[in-house]
Structures are given as structure tokens and as C-alpha cells.
Amino acid sequence: MTELIELAEAALRNSHAPYSRFRVGAALRSQAGHVYSGCNVECASYPLGGCAERAAIxxxxxxxxxxxxxxxLHVVARDDSGTLRSAAPCGACRQLILEFSSDAVIGFLGHDGKAQRWSIRDLLPAAFNLESQSA
Known part of the structure; x- marks a missing residue:
């Protein structure tokens, strides 16, 4: 866990967040034991930006x-002053995380300022499932 937090922290330093000034880094461990990280990348055309979690995935x-x-998967966020910020994965990232594991553990700083650890199923209890959709 500590390794992933440190890697997420390192990734956020490379974030491109000139508009929100909200830098986010994410790091994940795969079942194969490998570690990957990503950072958020904003764009002047806001919808074109990308989340750190999706970059790591x-x-x-x-x-x-x-x-x-x-x-x-762990997420770390800081504002431009360097203050740690709450950064639970957004809904789109939760859905993508679930695509690659229904039992992944997600770590992030909660709104109360304390470290949080949740299962992806608890974060996204009513996830979209293509197989369960009727034609």
C-alpha cells in the first residue's frame, strides 16, 4: 500500500492541471504483481481531459x-498550494476499475481527511453490466 501511495504522489507531480489546479496521481497493482501509475491531464476543451486512474489503467x-x-489502486490529490485533497475516483473511473476487477481495493483520502479503503463493489454498488441489459 505505501508503495502505491508514493508512486501516486510521484505521478501527480507530472499532472497537467492548469485549469483546475487540482493535481491527481494514481497507482495500481495488478494481479500479476506489476505496478502502473498515471496522472490527470486537463485540456482547454474540458471534456477532453483524462483522469489519473484511467491513465494508470x-x-x-x-x-x-x-x-x-x-x-x-490508490489515488492522491493536491491543490496548487500542496495541500492534500480528497480524491475518490469519479463514477467513470469506478466503472472502468470494475471492468478489470470486481474485488479491487481502492485507497484515497476521504472528505474527513482520513485515509479510506473501499472495495470497488462498495464504491459502485449498482454498476452497469452489459450482459444484464435486455435487448
Whole structure:
């Protein structure tokens, strides 16, 4: 866990966040034991930016392929003053994390300023599932 927090912290230093000034780093460990990290990248056309969690997952998929399984993922965020900020994964990132593991553990700083650890199922209890959709 500490390794992932340190790697997420290092990743956020490379974040491109000139608009929100909210830097986010994420690091994950795969079931194969490999570690991948990513940072958020903003764009003047706001919807085109990307989350740190999705960047880390993309790096992992590139390295391990579509059979990637995530065991844990940690997120760290700081504002421009360097203050730690709460940074639970957004809904889109939660859905993508679940795509690669239904039992991943997600760590982040909660709104109360304390470290939080949740299962992805607890963070996204009613996840979209293509197989359960009727035609």
C-alpha cells in the first residue's frame, strides 16, 4: 500500500492541471504483481481531459493486455498550494476499475481527511453490466 501511495504522489507531480489546479496521481497493482501509475491531464476543451486512474489503467492494459486484473489502486490529490485533497475516483473511473476487477481495493483520502479503503463493489454498488441489459 505505501508503495502505491508514493508512486501516486510521484505521478501527480507530472499532472497537467492548469485549469483546475487540482493535481491527481494514481497507482495500481495488478494481479500479476506489476505496478502502473498515471496522472490527470486537463485540456482547454474540458471534456477532453483524462483522469489519473484511467491513465494508470491504460498503462497497465498496454503492458499486460486486456486480461489485466487490478488488485488495488490508490489515488492522491493536491491543490496548487500542496495541500492534500480528497480524491475518490469519479463514477467513470469506478466503472472502468470494475471492468478489470470486481474485488479491487481502492485507497484515497476521504472528505474527513482520513485515509479510506473501499472495495470497488462498495464504491459502485449498482454498476452497469452489459450482459444484464435486455435487448
Amino acid at each position: 491504460a498503462a497497465a492494459v498496454l503492458a499486460e493486455g486486456p486480461s489485466l486484473r487490478i488488485t488495488e
